[in-house]
Amino acid sequence: MKIFHVDSSAKRERSNSRALSRGFIENLRAEGVNVEIDYLDVTVDTPAHVTEAFAIATYHAEHERTDAMRATLAPSDALCKRLLEADAFVFAMPMYNWSMPSAFKAFVDNITRTGITYKNAEDGTIVGQLSRQKALFITTRGADLRPGTVFSSMDALTPALKAAFSFVGVNEPRFVDAQPLQFSDQEARTEALRRAKAELAGVAAEWAALEKMRVGSAEVETA
Numbered sequence: 001m002k003i004f005h006v007d008s009s010a011k012r013e014r015s016n017s018r019a020l021s022r023g024f025i026e027n028l029r030a031e032g033v034n035v036e037i038d039y040l041d042v043t044v045d046t047p048a049h050v051t052e053a054f055a056i057a058t059y060h061a062e063h064e065r066t067d068a069m070r071a072t073l074a075p076s077d078a079l080c081k082r083l084l085e086a087d088a089f090v091f092a093m094p095m096y097n098w099s100m101p102s103a104f105k106a107f108v109d110n111i112t113r114t115g116i117t118y119k120n121a122e123d124g125t126i127v128g129q130l131s132r133q134k135a136l137f138i139t140t141r142g143a144d145l146r147p148g149t150v151f152s153s154m155d156a157l158t159p160a161l162k163a164a165f166s167f168v169g170v171n172e173p174r175f176v177d178a179q180p181l182q183f184s185d186q187e188a189r190t191e192a193l194r195r196a197k198a199e200l201a202g203v204a205a206e207w208a209a210l211e212k213m214r215v216g217s218a219e220v221e222t223a
């Protein structure tokens with residue numbers, strides 16, 4: 001299973017989202033999945049912000065683009081290719097100011113591409129091209145935003161991720177939200193990490209079962 005694994009926390013060794021995404025990959029391996037990783041740290045290789053040149057080039061049809069337009073779009077093309085070639089996505093990020101880290105938003109702006117990750121069908125509908133891939137979002141939050149909490153209405157992260165990735169065809173993404181990890185007592189933080197790790201182990205077991213079925217049916221087809 002080829003996984004496009006993206007980390008987005010400004011923190012490194014101390015980052016919980018990085019530790020949880022690493023742990024999830026280890027869970028998959030422990031489940032016997034043959035994992036191949038394509039790794040991107042968007043805080044190191046940060047995709048460019050949208051520029052005027054990008055905004056113009058992206059809405060020109062492929063055959064109308066100048067060499068300069070193609071050069072502008074090349075890094076975004078390359079990121080889209082990495083998504084299309086993956087079987088699954090593991091996107092890990094902390095909540096920053098109720099939404100996603102700006103480096104991950106720059107990533108979203110680069111991979112939402114007309115004619116590549118989504119296509120305009122003749123009947124006017126949008127057809128996302130990433131419907132084959134499984135997706136897991138691991139988010140870490142300082143506060144507790146679960147339903148029924150004071151901050152529950154402040155979650156602008158989950159809806160933004162759902163909207164952006166459903167547009168490019170990602171069906172039924174899984175979310176594991178570790179919360180509260182900062183603005184709470186130690187006991188609540190420990191419990192939040194324990195819950196998140198248990199949920200991640202569950203997702204890994206599900207993905208492993210699906211992968212075994214997929215590999216099994218591919219072997220039957222070639223037999």
Ligand SMILES: Cc1cc2nc3c(=O)[nH]c(=O)nc-3n(C[C@H](O)[C@H](O)[C@H](O)COP(=O)(O)O)c2cc1C
Pocket residue numbers: 009010011014015016017018093094095096097098099140141142143144181182
């Ligand atoms: C700049 C910044 C903004 C943050 N904004 C929020 C926020 O809006 N809501 C929240 O619950 N936590 C917020 N936090 C806390 C982080 O989401 C939390 O500590 C998270 O666990 C960090 O994940 P990491 O360990 O992977 O970096 C913020 C942290 C930073 C550094």
